[in-house]
Amino acid sequence: MSIEIRQELCTACGRCTQICPGSLIKLKEKKAVILHPERCWGCASCLKECPAQAIALFLGEDMGGLGARMTVRKEGTLLHWTVTKPDSSVQTITTNSRDANKY
Amino acid sequence: MDLQCIDTDFLIIGGGTAGCWAALSFREHSNARVLIAEKADIKRSGCLAAGVNALNAYIAPGKKPQDYVDYARTDAEGIVRGDLLLTMAEGLNRAVEKLEKLGLTILKDEQGQYVTRGWRNIKINGENIKPILAKAVLAQENITVLNRVNVFEYIVKDNHILGAYAIDIDKPILYVISAKAVLCATGGASGLYKPNHPGFSRHKLWYPPFNTGAGLAMGIRAGAEMTTLEMRFIALRCKDTIAPTGTLAQGVGAKQINSAGEVYETKYGLTTSQRLHGTVMENLNGRGPCYLQTIGITKEQETDLIKAYLNMAPSQSLRWLESGKGPSVQNVEIEGTEPYITGGHTAAGYWVNTNRETTVRALFAAGDAAGGCPQKYVTGAMVEGEIAAKAAIKYMDKKTPALNTDEAIKQLPKGSNVSFTVDDLEKEMQAIMDEHAGGIGTSYRFSEASLKIANEKIQELEALSKHISATDMQEFVYILELKERLTLCRSLIAHLSAKKETECYINSRLENGKISIILRPLVGEGEIYEH
Known part of the structure; x- marks a missing residue:
């Protein structure tokens, strides 16, 4: 369970460095980096905070991860969650903070 | 390291659910100054960083707060504080209504009534519950939020709290915070036991890996009484x-x-x-x-x-x-999962009076750090924050103590260069707890003999942990966290050793470096418990 930060998309805004509940992300040479990926909880706070979708969540191999990456784009009350698999297939699911869980 | 002295009236340690709610409640009743010290950022810190999709403590129409008390008592086989559970249950629905007003989405039927799951759960969209709480806190005057500041030690004199020491996560700053009353709202502890995935995904836990038991460990070191730590939560x-x-x-x-x-x-x-x-x-x-x-x-x-x-x-x-x-x-x-210590689910935590004041005067506890009141979940943690905040007001007329800053510098860990790291000792600690104190590896079982081994080995690690040094502030925090966990492990082992079929609370207190067990009679609903 961890995140990866795509350096080419990072704008060095620093929001992820502030929001991570484990203080795991730092700015180095004007790019955000995760210093201890094995300390990540997988809460996805940084994904939601990143304005450039530069941060992706993935499941570690030791917990059965298959290599897919998940990013989030915010749009008003909507969160668009996009999963990209290693075969480049893409699936997006949208949640709305105005819709309550039904279960 | 730079030294910064801060003076406030009500210091809240931890800006999670209980801490944020306590700040908001305090401001409803007092104009005194509030300071939240949070080691991350209150917008996404604590148990609810990722969100939550139900409020599990709510009283549906036709049911009473007493029904909630009865349910929690049955679940805990009788070892609960009736006074704490009832005062918590009485405030649940009020907390829900306030949360909705702040902007939380709650599922409703065509008549506008909350849709319940069973009789004590309601369905929500809680992905943004922390941003909602944080926004409400930041909109208040007289609440100061110090994000990325890690409190690591109480300042206590003659069993009365005077403030706390903290360090900045990013910059080399030591804070000495003086306050008239302090609320411990830090959360419970994960990471004491070997997790389900000890390798790369070792922090893929249910309970936040960043809840290190700091608040409990600070209390233990300050001589506060703890209760029911033997009731571990295994999810x-x-x-x-x-x-x-x-x-x-x-x-x-x-x-x-x-x-x-x-x-x-x-x-x-x-x-x-x-x-x-x-x-x-x-x-x-x-x-x-x-x-x-x-x-x-x-x-x-x-x-x-x-x-x-x-x-x-x-x-x-x-x-x-x-x-x-x-x-x-x-x-x-x-x-x-591996076992956690969390007062939001079980009765483990600080021993408090009915007003949520601990045995250290002017130090309060709420949420996962407070014991005796299981199944409080999100809304119960909020109610406890509210009860503690209201009770803390009685200390606001007192003078803020002048603190001796030299003492603060003495508190800082001093290391020497040694060959082992925080990670080494943490893994060792988790392996000891797993094997000898009832972790996943033994299907949660332990014996008197195995606990004795665990106790000896944890104390050896405590001695070793004194020699680690840090090269930056983040590493410094990791050392503090390791020590917090080791402190808590020792108390937990003492509680597990005392666990017997008894009709009383198992409490403990650290006295002269030794943990003494105190057995206390049950407290029922309607009673007002004073220390």
């Missing part, structure tokens, strides 16, 4: 992702089945601990792995479940999406 969770199972079990009615497809939950019972116990027993008797039977749910239900998990445990949704095997076509495997 039944989705395998690998350690995501909650209640949404599947209660939400879509998925039954627990073994590898032969037999429903076993009815054989063992349906309380939280019975659901886990049954799963452990089925595995031990060669009938594992165990699953929640979700095959057969509709595609619409599956889509809704994926969305529900995105709002609280996104790794589970990612698991379903990347494998292409959602819950409608594959049952969800379940397993028990």
